[in-house]
Amino acid sequence: MTSETEHPHAGEPVPGSASGRIIISVDAMGGDRGPSAVVSGCAQSVRDNPRVDILLHGDKAVLEPLVARETALAGRLTLVHAEGIVTMHDKPSHVMRHGKDTSMWSAITALKDGTGMAAVSCGNTGALMAVSMLQLRRMEGVNRPAIACLWPSRGRHGFNTMLDVGADVKAEAEDLLAYAIMGVTYFRNGFGEPRPRVGLLNVGTEEHKGRAEIKAAHDLIARHEETGRYEYVGFVEGSDIPSDRVDVIVTDGFTGNVALKTGEGTAKLISDFTRQSLTSGPLAILGAILARGALKRLSGRVDPRRVNGGVFLGLNGTVVKSHGSADSTGVAAAIGLAAKLAQSGYRGRMAERLVIASKTAQDAGPGNGESA
Amino acid sequence: MTSETEHPHAGEPVPGSASGRIIISVDAMGGDRGPSAVVSGCAQSVRDNPRVDILLHGDKAVLEPLVARETALAGRLTLVHAEGIVTMHDKPSHVMRHGKDTSMWSAITALKDGTGMAAVSCGNTGALMAVSMLQLRRMEGVNRPAIACLWPSRGRHGFNTMLDVGADVKAEAEDLLAYAIMGVTYFRNGFGEPRPRVGLLNVGTEEHKGRAEIKAAHDLIARHEETGRYEYVGFVEGSDIPSDRVDVIVTDGFTGNVALKTGEGTAKLISDFTRQSLTSGPLAILGAILARGALKRLSGRVDPRRVNGGVFLGLNGTVVKSHGSADSTGVAAAIGLAAKLAQSGYRGRMAERLVIASKTAQDAGPGNGESA
Structure with a gap:
């Protein structure tokens, strides 16, 4: 692993940066809606971002006609042929051994060899994490990488960040500390918040509650407020x-994944019930027509497609996992997020803090872990 | 433990049943809104249910004037004096040792000695479970009791059941099997569904995903479809x-509690955003006025107060935990649920199935666990 890969934006040259282009490596295959939604999303994202170019990985025979139809993509997209497809049912271990011919693998290779600045895939999350870990490797001080999501909130930025939402079903106390540090750096770069607030997800806010590893993480995260430049609000x-x-919610990937999907499911249920109610009679329909501007703004505020994209944190490269069922708007949001992250240089600063935290967490005894 | 306590509705005489009265033992103290919300809730519930009488536990000096104000309660409520109060911050272990003088303890004692048919408390969940386990004891075949909640759903009954939502932060495979059996009996009695569908909460529906204890529970629950009279739909x-x-969702108390509170938090967020949107301008306000009937029906459909009450399953007695912040409508809903359960006889049938399941789960090797 060269230092360019580890700190791509900390002064060293990065691919595309001389020309000012932001090159995003996109896996065209493996999403629930097939490659056409991905190609449409690419077209939308290059229209939205004049500096973004796309490296699109997949079967050329399938992709060429789709790309030809989108005039916005002329001169902005390069096809990289890959025969194989990772399906939603492939086991990560199988893909790691036999997946070198797949579009997913190819999209991550472009990140490793420096032709792409960030990668996006709608495919199988477990396989994407496995392939990313294998090719990009973990940052120093990270035992378990994590997936961070954005969550519509009452907070001043309109979003909170939660991690891990599904990279690993387990997390030890040290992993939860690393999640705090990674999540804070991500949130600070995304929203310009100098000292994000961190909370540790638990079944109550009292100190005696919860599982053993969570109580240990509670102490560890409290002790590293200065290293991580965050404010710890507790459970x-x-x-x-x-x-x-709270700005950043820290939890293990099992709990985080259930919470994320429960939130999405609840929002979907209420939105369906609302639609049923507002078409249930003439007065309701008239009311809904009059209030349609307000209702549209409301649905924009909680639309999961707007915040599509789980970011893999703790790897030597930026990988954005788009929702498997993302439509073109969702894919464009994920590419936009990848482009923003590719420019931000968050990984260099994250790496420094992770190294400090992992050293002091190992060295220091309880109550003796203050670090500069 | 006598058989009357274990099968209170399987033919043996039960308190109040000769007179046709349903006597609910209510803890007046320890809720976030104080005893006045509880007393109002009692009044509402006796108005709604002509057969319900209340045993109200707490400080007589505080409660007497509150009760005197509610004319509906005349002749329907008996005060039981208890000096102490369990607060939200008391540790369960402390309450178990030093809590004999509290209203919570007194409310559960009434269940144990047979003067009450079911108990309701808005207080500290952990303490309520500890006091209930200590006084009522677990059913045979139950290692960990569970708390079951109702969840607004698209299903034919309008609600699904999830358990455990917070009795214990851990659950082994055998506990998850017991939760399936308990949840199914509860759902069948509540909604008249002959063969409820059970699902096991996980981070994906593929068989290779999730934690080890969940994979083991997957096999165990699949093998006990006949014992428990349910249909297992998998992850x-x-x-x-x-x-x-799915009708019954089975999970450990940590994950279930996070999911429940995430769902409540998401519903509250959307409801607040909706209110903001529908008061954001004259057209929106007019629209909301025209659609107000529809919006009211909608909010009734997802109002958490309507389904207030987590039921403790696996104990020799029926305890309903009301939300700590429940208002009088919420308290009345919890008392209504307790009254319904007190009449239903679900515990006798649950006990039989739990004994069969725990025996076959112990005896049978993998793949050899079919039982009649």
Whole structure:
């Protein structure tokens, strides 16, 4: 692993940066809606971002006609042929051994060899994490990489960040500390918040509650406020995830994944019930027509497609996992997020803090872990 | 433990049943809104249910004037004096040792000695479970009791059941099997569904995903379909909790509690955003006025107060935990649920199935666990 890969934006030259182009490596295959949604999303994203160019990985015979149809993509997209497809049912271990011919593998290779600045895939999350770990390797001080998501919130930035939402079903106390540091750097770069507030997800806010590893993480995260440049607010509950008392919610990937999907499912249920109610009679329909501007702004505020994209944190490269069922708007949002991250240089600063935290967490005894 | 306590509705005489009265033992203290919300809730519930009488536990000096104000309670409520109060911050272990003088303890004692048929408390969940386990004891075949909640859903009954939502932060495979059996009996009695569908909460629906104890529970629950008289649909995800592909969602108390509170928090966020949107301008306000009937029905459909009450399952007695912040409507809903359960006789049938399941789960080797 060269230092360019590890700190791509900390002064060293990065691919495309001389020309000012932002090159995003996109896996065209493996999403629930097939490659046409991905190609449309690419077209939308290059229209939205004049500096973005696309490296699109997949079967050329399938992709060429789709790309030809989108005039916005002329001169902005390069096809990289890859025969194989990772399906949603492939086991990560199988893909790691036999997946070198797939579009997913190819999209991550472009990141490793420096032709792409960030990667996007709608495919199988477990396989994408496995292939990314294998090719990009973990940052120093990271045992378990994590997936961070954005969550519509009452907070001043309109979003909170939660991690891990599904990279690993387990997390030890040291992993949860690393998640705090990674999540804070990500949030600070995304929203310009100098000292984000961190909360640790638990079943109550009292100190005696919860599992053993969570109590240990509670102490560890509290001790590293200075290293990580965050404010630790202590335990938070599920109801606090969208609240304005916290910016970054830290949890293991099992709990985080269930919480994320429960939130999405609840939002979908209420939106379906609302639609049923507002078409249930003439007065309701008339009311809905009059209020349609307000209802549209509302649905924009909680639309999961707007915040599509789980970011893999803790790897030597920026990988954005788009929702498997993302449509073109969702894919464009994920590419936009990847482009923003590719320019931000967050990984260099994250790496420094992770190294400090992992050293002091190992060296220091309890109550003796203050670090500069 | 006598058989009357274990099978209170399987033919043996039960308190109040000769007179046709349903006597609910209510803890007046320890809720976030104080005893006045509880007393109002009692008044509402006796108005709604002509057969319900209340045993109200707490400080007589505080409660007498509150009760005197509610004319509906005349002749329907008996005060039981208890000096002490369990606060939200008391540790369960402390309450178990030093809490004999509290209203919570007194409310559960009434269940144990047979003067009450079911108990309701808005207080500290951990303490309530500890006091209930100590006084009522676990059913045979139950290692960890569970708390079951109702969740608004797309299903034919309008609600799904999830458990455990917070009795214990851990659950082994055998506990998850017991949760399936308990949840199914509860759902069948509540909604008249002959063969409820059970799903096991996981981070994906593929068989290779998830934690070790969940994979073991997957096999165990599949093998006990006949014992428990349910249909096992396999793994479900957070987004399936309100879906119509499952009736009973089984998970450990940590994950279940986070999911429950995340769902509540998401619903609250959307409801607040909706209110903001529908008061954002004259057209929106007019629209909201025209659609107000529809919006009211909608909010009734997802109002958490309507389904207030987590039921403790696996104990020799029926305890309903009301939300700590429940208002009088919420308290009345919890008392209504307790009254319904007190009449239903679900515990006798649950006990039989739990004994069969725990025996076959111990005796049978993998793949050899079919039982009649």
